[in-house]
Amino acid sequence: MKKASILMILGPLFLLGLFFFPLWNIMLGAPQYPEPLGMNIHINGIRGASEFDIQNIDGLNHYIGMRKLPKPEEMWEFSTFPLIIGGMIALGVLIGMLGFFKKISYKWYMGWFVLMSVLGILGMYDFNAWMVDYGTNLDPNAIMKLANPDGTPMTYKPPLFGHAKMLNFDVTSLPSTGAWMMFIGMMLTVAAYFMGWKNNKSQKPKIN
Template sequence: MKKSKILMIIGSLLLLGLFVFPLWNITLEAPQYPIPLGMDIHINKFADTHEFDVKNINLMNHYVGMQYIPETIPEFKIFPWAIGFMVALGVLFGFLGNHKLFLVWFVIISLLGIAGMYDFYLWEYDYGHNLDPKAIMKFTNPDGSIMGFQPPLFGSKDILNFKAHSYPRLGAYLMFLGMFLTFVAFFVGKKEAKA
């Protein structure tokens, strides 16, 4: 089997790691929490980093009027199917061996990834800004506007006395590695086609 086909198939199969490992993590550090609170985001669920973390985040958020982190969101029904489809399509393209199809797959998965990150940003924005006006505690910015509590999309951010961190986890790294391998497969396949 040609090297480009092997790279394409392995790259596509690496996306299966998203069914096992978390895609993203949001962690909240504060003096009153010696062990930071954390939430792992999988393609089909929210999970505690440590036992009861999501419950504790919800209790804390209640005081400032933030929405509860739901048990599920509509994306959790869509993402597993989309990832499964892309894995199957990538393996099929790998067996077909047409390097142009490798690039098509890479573009599609990149667009899906961008759409997923944008959707995540919108969810975070709504979660951090759509506050209950009857909240027990209200905080305002220096200009008098209501303070938002949106965690960062990527990186770290100070929110009151909390330091919020938002970074990819192993599932995302496996996906990025898989995407990189399929991109390399395109160039290897192009070179093989000329030879």
């Protein structure tokens, strides 16, 4: 049980990477830009992949009526997500320590994983909803008003995951370092659960 508890303590600590590395990355490439433009989505704000990327993206968006990328104080998520992640780290470490001293069952490890998974899904849903609003709620007085072949206004929602073609831009949206660290940490908690389950099973008396 102690080895499982140590894994349970280590797993949530990997989520600390979210405070130092981006969670998600969106890159925009086009022939007129030798170096692609990019933005890194952190749990506390959006930053350019390079120094002037945010300014350049906002400049392009202005022509088609998209709003400027939000500053941290303009979205409640950027102040709430760090608190949620910090709380989940503290909770996970506490569960691991209580398991180490045999105060709780290994089943709590899976409980933490399920809760973290639910929060992750809700976070992705919220992120996608923001991108839908960001790419479809356009300024009717924009300099460029483009339409689809059927006459409906063109939208510019970036993909949540993968690649999409938007005008002459190739847009790629993928998890970044922070997301992969979170994934590794969550998998460690799953491993801790199964290790605890296996240890518990081996200690049960066998009936002849």
